[in-house]
Amino acid sequence: MKSLYNKYGPLAVILGASEGIGAAFAEELADRGFSLLLAARRTGPLEDAATGIRDKYGVETGTLFLDLAGNNPWPIIHHALNGRDYGLVIYNAAASPIGPFLDLELEAARRTVSVNVASPLDVVYGAGNELRERWRRTGKRGGIILLSSLSGLRGTPNVSAYAATKAWNLVLAEGVSAEAKPQGVDVMACIAGATDTPGYRDSLTGRGPGAPVMSPRAVASAALRKLGNRGSYIPGLANRLVAGLIYGLIPRRWASGILGKATSSLRRRDDARPLLDYSSHHK
Numbered sequence: 158m159k160s161l162y163n164k165y166g167p168l169a170v171i172l173g174a175s176e177g178i179g180a181a182f183a184e185e186l187a188d189r190g191f192s193l194l195l196a197a198r199r200t201g202p203l204e205d206a207a208t209g210i211r212d213k214y215g216v217e218t219g220t221l222f223l224d225l226a227g228n229n230p231w232p233i234i235h236h237a238l239n240g241r242d243y244g245l246v247i248y249n250a251a252a253s254p255i256g257p258f259l260d261l262e263l264e265a266a267r268r269t270v271s272v273n274v275a276s277p278l279d280v281v282y283g284a285g286n287e288l289r290e291r292w293r294r295t296g297k298r299g300g301i302i303l304l305s306s307l308s309g310l311r312g313t314p315n316v317s318a319y320a321a322t323k324a325w326n327l328v329l330a331e332g333v334s335a336e337a338k339p340q341g342v343d344v345m346a347c348i349a350g351a352t353d354t355p356g357y358r359d360s361l362t363g364r365g366p367g368a369p370v371m372s373p374r375a376v377a378s379a380a381l382r383k384l385g386n387r388g389s390y391i392p393g394l395a396n397r398l399v400a401g402l403i404y405g406l407i408p409r410r411w412a413s414g415i416l417g418k419a420t421s422s423l424r425r426r427d428d429a430r431p432l433l434d435y436s437s438h439h440k
């Protein structure tokens with residue numbers, strides 16, 4: 158079987174790469190010899206992540222500072238790639254406001270749609286077309302991973318807009334996966350459950366959600382193992398059991414009530430805040 162590098166190398170683009178699951182993808186790929194283009198908004202954490210990877214793995218690691226809440230980001234990413242041969246794109250960044258939908262700022266929900274829906278759409282379209290063209294020219298396959306969430310499997314109170322965007326990523330990835338696989342592009346949604354990242358820890362109150370929590374590296378390596386195999390994948394046996402329960406055993410009309418109990422313990426936050434605020438919030 159071809160190694161991941163032989164299949165999707167030599168370079169991977171990770172959008173939302175300075176910490177959490179994105180940084181874990183960067184480590185997993187650098188460990189396999191990939192060069193990297195890492196993107197995020199805050200310069201300090203992203204430069205630190207890139208330096209750490211260069212020092213540890215000796216791979217070429219570029220950085221791109223951009224806000225994925227803006228207009229179509231693909232032309233900027235394409236420009237930053239500067240003609241380099243890439244085979245893998247991971248869209249990891251997300252906005253995740255927490256609180257009852259009607260009580261949040263409308264701007265927070267709109268921003269969530271921008272980062273979690275509009276930009277992934279642009280990236281799948283832009284990268285997907287380039288990777289398909291590359292496959293036609295060279296016979297080399299390409300890969301795209303979108304981050305979905307267990308909360309995207311059913312309406313989830315307290316994170317209603319976020320969960321809806323994660324459902325959208327899942328459905329987009331599965332559809333495009335079936336279309337693009339015969340054209341040399343493997344697309345997959347990684348349906349993560351609770352994962353121990355700064356974003357996740359920031360959402361916790363003392364009570365905690367009581368869900369099984371995975372490490373970011375375990376999520377990233379499981380997703381990379383399954384890319385090319387299927388249109389979506391849930392890392393972690395416990396998460397697959399939870400999903401089986403929510404999908405298979407609990408009637409749809411009850412699921413949101415049960416999920417709402419779990420998410421009621423999350424700390425309210427409003428991802429519409431401007432970047433400076435955001436930076437001071439994430440230490």
Ligand SMILES: NC(=O)c1ccc[n+]([C@@H]2O[C@H](COP(=O)([O-])OP(=O)(O)OC[C@H]3O[C@@H](n4cnc5c(N)ncnc54)[C@H](OP(=O)(O)O)[C@@H]3O)[C@@H](O)[C@H]2O)c1
Pocket residue numbers: 172173174175176177178179196197198199200202223224225226248249250251252253272304305306307348349350351352353354355356357
């Ligand atoms: N952690 C979980 O429990 C969990 C569960 C299910 C699904 N997921 C999914 O997994 C993904 C990663 O989650 P995470 O917990 O690792 O997130 P995180 O710890 O908050 O990290 C997110 C990364 O994305 C970057 N980012 C955020 N907004 C951005 C923007 N507008 N433009 C550019 N970069 C941006 C952040 O850097 P800057 O702040 O510097 O931009 C950071 O590098 C998300 O798609 C999330 O929905 C996570």
